[in-house]
Amino acid sequence: MKSVALKAFPRTLAKRTGVKKLRANGRVPAVMYGGKTQARNLEVGLKEIEDLIHHSVSETILVDLEVEGDARSGRLALVQEVQHHPLSGKVLHVDFHEVAENEKVTGTVPVETIGEAAGVKTGGGVLEHVLFKIKVRALPRDLPEVITVDVSPLEIGQSIHLGEIPLPPGVEVVGEKKIPVISVAAPITEAQEAAALEAATTPLAEPEVIKEKKEEGAGEAAAATAAKPAEKGAEKAPEKPAEKGEKKK
Numbered sequence: 001m002k003s004v005a006l007k008a009f010p011r012t013l014a015k016r017t018g019v020k021k022l023r024a025n026g027r028v029p030a031v032m033y034g035g036k037t038q039a040r041n042l043e044v045g046l047k048e049i050e051d052l053i054h055h056s057v058s059e060t061i062l063v064d065l066e067v068e069g070d071a072r073s074g075r076l077a078l079v080q081e082v083q084h085h086p087l088s089g090k091v092l093h094v095d096f097h098e099v100a101e102n103e104k105v106t107g108t109v110p111v112e113t114i115g116e117a118a119g120v121k122t123g124g125g126v127l128e129h130v131l132f133k134i135k136v137r138a139l140p141r142d143l144p145e146v147i148t149v150d151v152s153p154l155e156i157g158q159s160i161h162l163g164e165i166p167l168p169p170g171v172e173v174v175g176e177k178k179i180p181v182i183s184v185a186a187p188i189t190e191a192q193e194a195a196a197l198e199a200a201t202t203p204l205a206e207p208e209v210i211k212e213k214k215e216e217g218a219g220e221a222a223a224a225t226a227a228k229p230a231e232k233g234a235e236k237a238p239e240k241p242a243e244k245g246e247k248k249k
Contacts, residue, residue, distance in 0.1 A: 001143040003062040003076060004052060008032075008096075010069060011041040028091050032065065032077060034098035042067065042096070049091055053082060058145045059133070060107030065096060076101060076140060099140050106137045106174055109144055111165070111181060115152035119184035125156040126188075131181045134162060135174040142170045151182055159183040 011029060013022050019029050026046050033039040052061065061079040080097040084090065099105050110133050119125035136143065147167065149160060163177025 001058075001060070001062050001141060001145055003064045003141070005074075006044065006048060006052060006063045006065055008042045008044050008065050008067045010067065011043040014041055023092070028094055030094040030096060032067075032075070032096040032098055034077070035075075035100070037098075040067075044094065046091060049082075049094055053079075053091070056145075058107070058109055060109065060143055060145075062140055062143065063096070065098075078105060078107065078140070101140060103139070104137050105140055105143070106135055107143045108133050109136050110146050112146055112148050113151045113182060114148050115150045117151045117154040117184045119154055119156035119158065123156045124187040125184045126186075127151065127154075128183045128185050129181075130183060131162070131179070134165065134181065136167065136171050137174050138168075138171040142168065144168050144171060149182060151184075154182070154184045156184050156186050 008030065009027075011022070013019060013029075022029055022043060023046075027043045028046050028049055030042040030044050031039055032042055052063070063077050063079060064074045065077045066074050075098050077096040077098045079094065081095040082091060083093040085092055097105075111129075111131060113127070113129065117125065117127050120127050134147070136147075138144075144167075147165060149165060151160070154160065159180040160182045161177060162173055162175055162179045162181055165173060165181060167173060
């Protein structure tokens with residue numbers, strides 16, 4: 001992987017108001033850590049860092065960081081993390097990880113396919129790209145920007161697994177070697193397609209029976225509640241007094 005030169009400046013404004021002022025002047029706050037030195041607060045030009053990210057093929061970007069006033073002529077670093085504004089997409093903050101040229105590092109590399117799979121070309125199969133990015137480990141300058149895989153030999157039902165990905169010299173893959181990266185699946189039949197379409201368009205049945213039972217139970221409870229006071233009142237009702245004529249007798 002080729003390194004790209006980038007100019008950086010020491011940053012003294014660290015508080016929220018200072019960072020806001022920094023961004024207003026076309027600068028982006030950054031931090032550099034790693035190596036044998038303590039983390040340093042830096043700032044880089046907004047246009048420079050956005051151009052660098054825009055023209056990069058891979059998420060892993062190697063830079064020769066030239067820090068103004070630094071005793072060293074340049075520091076090799078990886079762009080470890082970039083924070084973007086959720087709406088505008090503007091770069092808000094950058095993390096640089098200083099690395100040594102003779103020490104291996106891990107990076108994420110995109111996987112691209114070339115050719116047309118035999119199972120797709122002659123058997124009507126479907127090419128499934130399961131993993132679009134993989135992790136690899138290598139010396140900083142040996143990290144590939146992209147990995148290309150020829151899928152021409154793949155027949156229906158065959159896959160290329162993580163451990164079978166062709167890698168440049170000095171590069172090793174990180175992860176479970178048996179994970180499929182690219183596969184060729186059998187074509188979907190008309191019956192399968194119709195069944196899938198029917199399942200997707202069939203509305204879910206409403207629990208009408210359960211609802212009716214609940215309503216009936218609620219009605220019975222209400223009727224029982226209404227009946228109790230009537231019974232209680234009937235028990236307490238006083239006896240009807242005898243007529244006056246009967247008392248005289």
